[in-house]
Amino acid sequence: MSAVLALVEHEAGAPAEESLELLTLARELAAAESGPLAAAAFGDEGAGVADALGAYGVEEVHHVTHDGLDAYAPAAWGEGLAQLAAELDAAAVVAPGTDRGQEVLAHVGATMDLPVAANCLDVEVDGAYELTRQRWGGSLMEHARLDAERKLLTAAAHEHPIEEAAEATDPGVASFEPSLEEDHLRVQVERVEESDVEGVPLGEARVVVSGGRGVGGPEDFDQLEELADLLGGAVGSSRAAVNEGWRPHDDQIGLTGAKISPDIYIPCGISGAVQHMVGCKGADNILAINTDPEAAIIGKAEWAVLGDLHEVVPELNEAIREAKDE
Amino acid sequence: MDVLTCIKRVPDTGASIVLTDDQQDIDASNLGFTMSPHEECAIEEAVQQVEAHGGSVTVLTLGPEEATEQLRTGLAMEADDATLLETDGDEWSARATASAIADAVREDDGVAHDLLLFGNESADAANYQVGVRVARELGLPCVAGVKTLDVEDGTATAKREVAGGEEVYEVDLPAVVTVKEGINEPRYASMRAKMQARRTEVAQREPERRDAAGTLEMIQLEAPEEDDSAAEILGEGPDAVSDIVRVLDEEVEVL
Secondary structure, three states, X not given: OOOEEEEOOEEOOEEOHHHHHHHHHHHHHHHHHOOXXXXXXXXXXXXXXXXXXXXXXXXXXXXXXXXXXXXXXXHHHXXXXXXXXXXXXXXXXXXXXXXXXXXXXHHHHXXXXXXXXXXXXXXXXXXXXXXXXXXXXXXXXXXXXXXXXXXXXXXXXXXXXXXXXXXXXXOEEEEEOOOOOHHHHOOOOOEEEEOOOOOOOHHHXXXXXXXOHHHOOOOOHHHHHHHHHHOOOEEEEOHHHHHOOOOOHHHEEOOOOEOOXXXXXXXXXXXXXXXXXXXXXXXXXXXXXXXXXXXXXXXXXXXXXXXXXXXXXXXXXHHHHHHHHX | OEEEEEEOEEEOOOOOOOEOOOOOOEOOOOOOEEEOHHHHHHHHHHHHHHHHHOOEEEEEEEEOHHHHHHHHHHHHOOOOEEEEEEXXXXXXXXXXXXHHHHHHHHHOOOOOOOXXXXXXXXXXXXXOOHHHHHHHHHOOOEEEEEOEEEEEOOEEEEEEEEOOEEEEEEEEOOEEEEEOOXXXXXXXXXXXXXXXXXXXXXXXXXXXXXXXXXXXXXXXXXXXXXXOOOOEEEEEHHHHHHHHHHHHHHHOOOO
16 A cells, blocks of 8 residues: 655646656556555645646645745755655655656655666566666667665656546645755756747657758758748757757757657658657657668658758748648 | 766667667677767866866776776867776666765865766666766765856856756856756867877776665666558659648648
8 A cells, every 4th residue: 555656747737748648657556556646746836736637546746845945956856755755655756757857766766775767668566666668768678677665767758648547536735844954955946047049949849840961061951941930840950960060959859969749750861870760759750851762761751752852842842832822 | 176077888879779689788799889978078078167277187987998998088088087997897777886986086085076077867778867876975966967067166057958948057066967968069089189098097996886775677678669661752852742742731731
């Protein structure tokens, strides 16, 4: 009868997508552990998540608050989560596979001195947890066995469906005040600077057009920009194009860049190395434009056009403009 | 200012990853080795900070003797010293790796590091933990996932990207910072620097392997199923344009 405790990130009380994905996995774990599914939420409006979480089978919401805790503070969140887990005698503490989720669980692992399994896909409970996790950004999977007094793990983002529970719950909200020391609070977000980037952010775009070495230079990205504009999308690039200095690193899609999940991804002049593909595996569809029929990207695309992007894209832009005028 | 940068030797994978027959490792017999792009940027950041503020850069790795190759890459990028915490090549857990690095930092009584830099996560295992665990073991503050770092008067201002902007953190040194690619553009080592790096002595130590109470044990690796169904070829060159428009309009409905 041990609880499974899930860290739920939220924006003004509205749970984040990756946290709802996490709850699909956490609900299975709670059922296997025969314990309640508990959620921990931080921040002023953390109590507000309770309304949204009943549909996902959350039975208890713990709003973690502390006088010194105004903004995101990774060590303090980790400490708070660890103390709450001890109080609930939780069998597992789980977090979404986001920047914050990974960071907070690393702190929980350090505080409890227990291992953390990052970016899990499937988890079977058999006393220990037999799990599959992502390595190499998801281009390789590791089967592993996690055996610890409390199991700590993060769920790989965008790999678990968001599913409501068979039976909705009506979770109550309990406040939890951890005992924190100054050391836990010395790293805290001081302020947030809003970016002045115009247009659709890569991570949220429904259409992403991107270019690689085949584009040949920074000027020819104009054609890709135009295509993206016509489709209401965003422009990305491969690491090769960034290394050439043609595009800023912010545009890079891949293992060490942005992860995208558009309805359609249109890579132009990109060969499709493993490191690039892990950034775009969230795409529903891929339409590749490439001169090389042997390029790896062709094997990973739904549709391909064999040809020079410099010839195809301008005509495509023209055709889309005409189609829109009709 | 003395900066310690920690890196990890990993295979330089190409278009696909091939496993050994026993599925315990990547078949690296035809591969070269490298370090994670995040870590290359961590070395560059260390060198730039020291160029601006004076001091020295030490690059450290825990791994087999062959990892000396990656330390020399760091030296060729203008790091001053290199330390190998030599293992027999087994992969150590994030906890054991962090403890060994913390031990090495504590043993360096002559050198008090002001800044300890890591990559946000390793390219291969991607545990997202070593930097945080080292910080917690040494009682230092840790900022993770940093894309901009400024140091002034013993205070580090670090920024990390979030949806719609950047979070700003301020911490007093000494501190641990884990960085992401994009924080800078790593330099290409000159031939002269590479030659010099080959002559620099690499300090070697035998780390003690200490694990946490629980275990996370790898059973085997598996390459995900490839969707190798061939793409539908819409056509060659501009002749394919009308079919692209049809796909965009009718199949994905983004027009």
